[in-house]
Amino acid sequence: MAISGKSRNALAVTFAIAFMATVTGASPAQAQSAKAEPRTPWGDPDLQGIWSIATITPFERPSALADKAQLTPEEAAEAEKTFLKTQNQDRRDGAGTEADVALAYNDFWWDRGTKVVSTRQTSLVVDPPDGRVPALTAEGRARATARAARGYDSWQDRSLWERCITRGLPMIPGPYNNNYQILQTPDNVVILHEMIHDARIVPLDGRPHVGQHIRQWFGDSRGRWEGNTLVVDTTNFTGKANYRGSTDGLHLIERFTRVDKDTVRYEFTIDDPTTFTKKWTAAIPMARTDEQIYEYACHEGNYGMVNLLKGARAQEKAGGEK
């Protein structure tokens, strides 16, 4: 099922408005449990279970919160309340208008979370300290411009998301199906992504990355333990994976830390010097869920792509903008 970039932007904007109305000063702090985290029988930190990264916390810090890294509990509660009110997809204002059609799925269908992240950070990006993705390089900007010019001539012009190829890496919250299942052995970690039923098998045995000429949507992942943190190092991406405009030179470093019974802290660092002017890092608490993950369907029973292209052809016939 495809969600347009437009809808996602709308979510972010509304979130920003909600925050602007509610924020006051508070000091940033990371809440970490002092309790001993669970261990596997062979002594590794236990990351196993089903985890959700659904959250209403925006990826980048809203400009209104420029100097504020963390919400107070009261601000968080207010932000959640406002978000739910403004984002109610079940409302019907103006039947027959484009705004009404754009509501698309209803609230029963969405699964984007109702809470800010448990750390109450104001953005998922935590480094740079302003909570914003660093500027693109000149080359990165040129590539972004070329990408933005792609239209609706063919399904190949559309995003990987809409084409059901992959939702890719890193793991970032979306509007639905934010669930992951982690399984461990001494030698491997398996991470099942609900979306596109992608599953990564990350070897922990220290073997080197595959040869440079092997390029994959999910790259090539190698894991190791650094203290209580699982560090997953991924290279060998195909340039087509294109996370936020990144290239095949993307070096992704993910860190998984079980901070308490119900939380794995997930952190990723994006290192791609030809695309971003500096490295950056996001942190997302993964919340334990007792729900099960079922099979995911993307193209199956989904007429979204056909309809997108048909719509574009209809607009062309009508003399509208291509």
Add this chain to the structure above:
Amino acid sequence: MGSGFQFRFAFLVLGSLAVIQSFAAGETVAGETAAGEAVLGEAVVGEAVVGEAVAREAFVVPTFRSAGSAFARQGTKPAARPNFDGIWNSATTTPLERPAQLKDKAFFTPEEAAAWERQITGRNQAPGTGIGTYNTVFREYGTRTVKTLRTSIITDPPDGRIPALTPAAAEVKRRRLAGIKNPASAQETGLQDRCLAMVTTGPPMLPYSYNSNYQIIQSADAVVIQVEMIHDTRIIRLDGRPHLPSSIRLWKGDSVGRWEADTLVVDTTNFNDGGGFYGDAGGNFGWDRNLHLVERFSLLDKDTLLYRFEVDNPTAFAQPWKGELTMTRSTGPMYEFACHEGNYALPNMLNGERVIERRSSTPR
């Protein structure tokens, strides 16, 4: 398919012909074609059949328990279970169903197996006739029979053939095959053509003419089977939780596992209605949502996995049936699989149908 030719070559020596050959007819009568050609000499076929008991005896081998893999960092597996961790390939020259010329013969002798392998491999390497599709570099046909030397993957009924469908299931199959042979829409094609599921995933997991590869990761609570095709991943829980409510219906069903001595027994129910029709090349079985599948995984030796399965589906088949095959350990690795990506077959199939209709002026 795996990306990268290194991988492809690495597996070139492994693969399955018999299954795909039989599937080309849109039927699940593996080996029929092979049987008709009977390169295997009559003398060989006519020779004394190896007694089942003898052949079975030969394959009663010590169990290989987990002693930590070559890559083990620390600690041991939580329980002393057989360790299936690794990459496995199921490609074989053994057909799914017993060829007619081997009617009463359940096992090959080693010499017969070698002759069969030469025959099948020779045909696989022969230049094709007609338009053709993939070449032999692309395929990963098996070159060996299953290690048990069975003459068919189907072991029960004793004739090595899949039992007849019930009248209702036969009617469903007739309709589905009509759609698969002359699809009016993508929805009428097989699951394989739609990239929804492949016969290697099943379950049951049967070999195909390429990418018959699996990676198994096993812990105390779950067994993960990553299937190369469609990058499907089965997560079989071992924690004793019951099956899902019957209202939940899935392509791969709902699998729960348990250990019976050194055998992993996987019980799968909750299948959906659309399964079992993979398409012209993939096999069309006709099981339905009531399918109750039991799979058994055990080790014949440290590099050979014995995979057995039982199909219990009274609404679809006249009687239950069973099969078994062996998988061989591979060094891998497995790479990402692409199905629709860069693949224009589905539009071309539908275009082809429309062209045929226009030419014959008899639209469906």
